[in-house]
Amino acid sequence: MDIVQFKQEVIEYSKTIGIDKIGFTSASTFDEMKNRLIRQQAHHYQSGFEEPDIEKRVNPSLLMDKPRSIISIAVAYPSKMKVRVVSKRGERRGIFCRASWGKDYHHILRERLQKLEEFIQARIPEAICKSMVDTGELVDRAVAQRAGIGWSGKNCSIITPEFGSYVYLGEMITSLPFEPDEPMEDRCGSCNKCVDVCPTGALIQGGQLDAQKCVAFLTQTKGFLAEQYREKLGNRLYGCDTCQTVCPENKGKDFHLHKEMEPDPEVAKPLLRPLLFIGNREFKEKFGPVSGSWRGKKPIQRNAIIALAHYKDETAVDDLIKVMTEDPRPVIRGTAAWALGKIGGEESLAALKQALQQEKDGEVIPEIEKGLSFIEQ
Template identity: 65%
Template sequence: MNVDTLKQSVIDYSKEIGIDKIGFASADVFGELKERLKQQQSLGYQSGFEKGTLEERTEPNRLLPEAKSIISIAIAYPSRMKDAPKSTKESRRGIFCRASWGTDYHDVLRKKISKLAAFLKQQTPDLQSKLMVDTGELSDRAVAERAGIGFSGKNTSIITPEFGSFVYLGELITNIPFKPDSPIEEGCGECTKCMDACPTGALVQGGQLNAQRCIAFLTQTKDFLPDEFRDKIGNRVYGCDTCQMVCPWNKQVDFHLHPELEPEPEIAKPKLKPMLRISNRVFKETFGHISGSWRGKKPLQRNALIALGHFKDKTAVDELIPVMRQDPRPVIRGTAAWSLGKIGTEKAFDAIQEAMNEEENEQVLFEMEKGLQFKKLHEKEG
């Protein structure tokens, strides 16, 4: 089978196994990306979650010495939730970003790319390949852009003409010299809606993100959240969709093509109070199958505490007090104290004052002081 025929058979097979879009790229060095990554490093804009060296992230033959081409795939995911539960005064809810609504996409895409690799192996017994989804060294977006899956938007997402930016990306490096597809023309034009809407100014300029300020990154950190971002994250317990939701390319875009990627409303919009004291076992049973659980329960609990403060949820005071006093983790105790101060009832302030007599951790004590500072603000406003 010649390479052109094989390429068409791969495209046909990809449709059979539920791949929504497929493209082919050369395995040449990503020179432009390398320069951009060097700049990101020098500016301190990286998240720290990146895998591999600069060379591994931009030179496919470092990952597969015989690399000749890269197959890029895209899977569309929903942007709207049917029967979304409402947040009420008695039962406030947080929200996971859309990319974490269904079954962990890493698993879903790996299965599909593995099938693609097995299909290729049948046709080409001497196939060499390496698959990656998100956590690999290569930039999924750079590969997808080169393969014509979509263009790189000012919000740093790959935007496809068919599915907007609500797509998961993955790739398969191969030793087969497939003819590469052509990149798509950039389609943002003069639009800056994503940059204007970013809550923290993380989109420094079109196509450049300071990950250290990005809410999607910040919700995944495990330490105390810097003060300037606490009001900005609102009720987000994981991730952020703002720059995608305001994008004109995503207007009216909502695809429900894969049952395993459908949101489970009670998980995608969880009640906040039950998250505070959830056991490891229940956490894994409830959230373990979604991508938003990968950092464990601590960041999500910290974010839930901040969200309760954001809502000024007086019904949470009785649950926040034991968390502040008894949780073994300083970040959780301290954030609970901050949240109690933000809610601002007399009982909350009294509890913080009382807990300070027993607390020994300096960071927690500092957060308790911050919590008490809200009392002066409440008195001014009163």
């Protein structure tokens, strides 16, 4: 088979199955990314969610026998809601990042990659393919950059000329000798907006991220959130879009190309107070289909409590008192105590004083004391 012609057939087929951009690169080691990951590890910047073996993240030959090429795909997602809901007094809302608005992108991209694999193997049965999305070993961004999907921005996202950085990425290692595409040159230039406005200073410099400080990472942790980050959270329940929304390359970029990626406003921007008491079954039914639910309800509930403190929502005081006194989880009780202190008022003060007399947990007591100190200052 003419591999040049077949590459074109793969490109054409990809357009029919909901792949918005496709690129090809060699299966050689990603040396530049390896050096970056070594520096990241040396500075303890990694999140802990990634594959710990750096070699596996940059060397395709460790993941498949005799790989010869990698196919990178990008699928564009919306940056705006068609139907908007408003956060207002008594009905305050949180927000999930745009990458978690529709159906879980892991499923969407895996389905498309599976179809692409079937297309390739139907024509070349001996072809070997190994696909991965996000949770795979390879660094999606490194593959996409070298395959010409876009350039690696200072915000640590792949930025495409067509869709900005609002794209999901996936890749497929293959045994076929596809001709590699040309990598795209960096277009960030002297622009430093994303680095300058990062809420926690997690973008150390262009293209280097301290994941331990990144709000997107922090929203996914399950323990007490360090106090210096709580007020940075705002009303974010999962993820953070700040470094994308300020990017000039994203101005005017909003694509609604795939029905399954359209957000349900009540899921993407849900009311905060009902989240405090949501049961496991209801949480799974409502939020289970989106990627932002993967860590379970506890981080979302903790972040909802912090968001209510951000709004200083006095209408939530009774609910927060109930959480502080009745929830079995120390992280949730303690965060509620902190939030009551931030909101303030006589009712909060009285409840915190009473809670201090009754609470036995060594992690919750300091949070109650913090709450009291906010009001008694």
